[in-house]
Amino acid sequence: MAAITLSKLNKHYGSLFHAVKDVDLEIADREFVALVGPSGCGKSTTLRMIAGLEDITSGDIRIGERIVNHLPPRDRDIAMVFQNYALYQHMSVYDNLAFGLRNKKTSEAEIKAAIDRAAGMLGLHGMLQRKPKQLSGGQQQRVALGRCIVRNPQVFLFDEPLSNLDAKLRAQMRIEIKRLHAQIPTTSVFVTHDQVEAMTLGDRVVIMREGRIQQIGTPLAVYGKPANKFVAGFIGAPAMNFIDVAVHNEAGATAVEAAGLRLTVSAPDARALAAYGGRHVILGVRPEHLVLGEGAPGAGFDARVEVVEQLGSEILLETRVGSHGVTVARVAAETAIARGDQIRLSAQLGRLHFFDPETELPVRA
Incomplete structure (x- = not known):
């Protein structure tokens, strides 16, 4: 050997x-x-x-x-x-x-x-x-x-x-x-x-x-x-969702915003994003880290279902959030859902990724 x-x-x-x-x-x-x-x-x-x-x-x-x-x-x-x-x-x-x-x-x-x-x-x-x-x-x-x-x-x-x-x-x-x-x-x-x-x-x-x-x-x-x-x-199938978001540092909390989307980020992400206040970053979230329903405070957003892919063991939903494009979510196979439905999705806030839009390197604490 x-x-x-x-x-x-x-x-x-x-x-x-x-x-x-x-x-x-x-x-x-x-x-x-x-x-x-x-x-x-x-x-x-x-x-x-x-x-x-x-x-x-x-x-x-x-x-x-x-x-x-x-x-x-x-x-x-x-x-x-x-x-x-x-x-x-x-x-x-x-x-x-x-x-x-x-x-x-x-x-x-x-x-x-x-x-x-x-x-x-x-x-x-x-x-x-x-x-x-x-x-x-x-x-x-x-x-x-x-x-x-x-x-x-x-x-x-x-x-x-x-x-x-x-x-x-x-x-x-x-x-x-x-x-x-x-x-x-x-x-x-x-x-x-x-x-x-x-x-x-x-x-x-x-x-x-x-x-x-x-x-x-x-x-x-x-x-x-x-x-x-x-x-x-x-890496990852389906691929990670990417959304251009603006960073807002407010008293006691940091949020990222895009059209139709506002998420309050976790404390570690807030520390990492401290230098990006008022600037844009790229938010990355994997389909498996989006869930149906309200979820944690500051984690939810509205979406419209555009495509339903029934895979047997799970469903992939292609959704439109505001005006910034398609976001893919992975949900349970027994979920009753159809094209055109308005749904509430929530992100798992501890599983978000952020990237600098110029270098494309991760923004981490």
């Missing part, structure tokens, strides 16, 4: 595009880290540089005790799972699993033992003589995982491996990968654009935007204390 260290990592494509910008990241031995961000943020390029599939413009990559900048992929002791499975269609599942080991001149007895172990973990014993085209997408992805397991590498690299699967299979494969990491705690880097995958799989989550790391932390840390407005809006 091995730790991974990225130091001032950069990738330029010619003089026009700077894809990865001064990335510093330390991944501990046996840690599972998820790189997440929108398309084009540099996460897959970073992964491919770790794998040796992309040249490094500047910086260093260390796997274990070795700097691997100029080592070819085969010498880095890594295994990679791709989005498109990358299986040999003319070979059986057994031969796909054995291919890398045979190239390393491993004995057939050792190959059989390694495949038996991997097949047992992944439920592949009944498929070993089939060809990939005879398997479902989820089964093919399990074969791709098995091909990595039999090699027993220092590092697993996952490049959006679940993107081609339907929603149910994706959920199943997330559980499969989580279970495998518990059984084989190998240092792992998982790239995805899906923040649910990142949050459920990663010991830590690395959020990227335009080639730069925005925040590194545990799933709960990046959810509860986002480093900036981008992270706050990217």
Whole structure:
């Protein structure tokens, strides 16, 4: 096993595009880290540089005790799972699993033992003589995982491996990968654009935007204390609501106001907003931190329901508050509510977020 260290990592494509910008990241031995961000943020390029599939413009990559900048992929002791499975269609599942080991001149007895172990973990014993085209997408992805397991590498690299699967299979494969990491705690880097995958799989989550790391932390840390407005809006489903509000510091209380909205903030938020009296900030509130009804004093506001999304286990309400746009609230599935209803919503005052409108950094005490 091995730790991974990225130091001032950069990738330029010619003089026009700077894809990865001064990335510093330390991944501990046996840690599972998820790189997440929108398309084009540099996460897959970073992964491919770790794998040796992309040249490094500047910086260093260390796997274990070795700097691997100029080592070819085969010498880095890594295994990679791709989005498109990358299986040999003319070979059986057994031969796909054995291919890398045979190239390393491993004995057939050792190959059989390694495949038996991997097949047992992944439920592949009944498929070993089939060809990939005879398997479902989820089964093919399990074969791709098995091909990595039999090699027993220092590092697993996952490049959006679940993107081609339907929603149910994706959920199943997330559980499969989580279970495998518990059984084989190998240092792992998982790239995805899906923040649910990142949050459920990663010991830590690395959020990227335009080639730069925005925040590194545990799933709960990046959810509860986002480093900036981008992270706050990217992490969480549905996304955080943002409202431009004015700050009013009054005797004994601080309130934020927008058209149709006035909230009296908590004491910690009042201290944080003390320097913003008479100015505007961006209020952030997650849908799950809005509740139907009056709530605490100074927490309620009126809204008109514009869209009702019945999801079975819950309802998402898209509402209009005053004239400043749509606010999404999450309510219980049995709530009787319809489009056009006038409702009263209340914010959980201790769960509000505030951001400086110029820097987009959080306003905290």
